[in-house]
Amino acid sequence: MNFSVMLQLLGNGMLMSISIFLLTLVFSLPLGMVVAFGRMSKNTIIRGIVKFYISVMRGTPLMLQLILVYFGPHFLFGVALSSNYRFIATIIGFSLNYAAYFAEIYRGGIESMPKGQYEAAEVLGFDKFQTFFKIILPQVVKRVLPAMTNETITLVKDTSLASAISMVELFDVASQIAASKSTIMPIMVAGLFYYVFNFIVAFIMEKIEKRLSYYK
């Protein structure tokens, strides 16, 4: 196998990793917001359920959650699975897990808003809905960005866990080439791929942070 073929194969694996990454963000970012609201709900039952959800998602390995989401429908409910479900299960597993982490980051941001912001909004005649979306949320976004960058970068690397349910993503492709060529080199190259991708992610997040620091 020459180097360019290897790069092309790793590139295909990278595409799979990137699609897991992007789809997970698409689902978990809004879902995290819903979970954060549930976590801050005044209703004790909702709050209790959401707290339990977060503690399970954070307290068990993502790899185990992926296996459960993928094989669970069959072994718990007897549904015959098709291989197409592999990708869907990966996205569900990642989204559920990351929503829990994002929710706690959002909550930290929302709860850090000074009470004065709400009082000022009330004086100005904003209703609850307007207060949250026009005054609180924009400030929360700015505050949580560094923590979100952290979590997003972790997500890029976590995509390699999808190989537990036989998703052929970047790391899996690298191991397969490594096995057929009896060398460790493809894994090193995969590392470079991850690094470059994360470098781009960090760069974009930094740009967004700069753009949002309009009061400084």
Place this chain on the structure above:
Amino acid sequence: MKKFLGLLLAGAMVMGTLAGCSNDSSSAASGSDSSVAKKEGENFTVGFDAEFPPYGYMDDKGEYVGFDLDLAEEVCKRNGWNLVKQPIDWNSKDMELNSGTIDCIWNGFTIQGREDSYTWSVPYVDNSQVFVSKKDAGIATPADLAGKVVGVQKDSSALAALEEDAKDLAATFSDMIQYSDYNTAFMDLEAGAIDAVAMDIGVAAYQLNNRGDAYVIMEERLASEQYGIGFKKGNDALKDQVEKTLLEMVSDGTFTKIAEKYSDFGMTDSVCLGK
């Protein structure tokens, strides 16, 4: 509050529909009946460990090839099936097979010790488990392994042998380390962290072919066994179809021809059909 509750419900519904879709597509794919014959034009999904050369691995062009996959390809061609090569995590092979995401495990799959767990085809390869070590380590007999660290693949038949029939030998090792793939075990051997790897002879031959002559395969075998194609327990209909085609391939010489493609790794010696 109501709005939030609404959002929460909406979220739950989205997840529900997602799960729903997948369930629909899956129930259509393979019924829960355990014995299902395949018709022309259907998919035949082979589960294999893509890190198990020469039986299943990635070739120079990035295609999945190998002795077993080539056989599967020919079986599918003759039956008009659509071959789907599904690389699997070896640790999850039973879950994959039982949940119906793969139709069979065809990948240097040892029958001995697993007789009752699967519906097996006829054996097609005589395999041995061997020890591989560095040439200069001076490990020539099992007795030389006393006090050494030995690597083995998780849930492999080498491991089964070391845990049962060769239990006494394993007791002399200073440690036994389980790897999820042989390449990592070999890297550890090369780096000097372990002294020997217990593995299938075909895979050992492939590794030695790639890595040059710094390694040796021990004369004395750890265990002898046979490979078969493993189907979900009770799926005799599919097993019969595949086996019939496989035997046809043996009698018209195609089987031997495919084995010759992999003769560098000793396949022509180890096949037990068509001789």
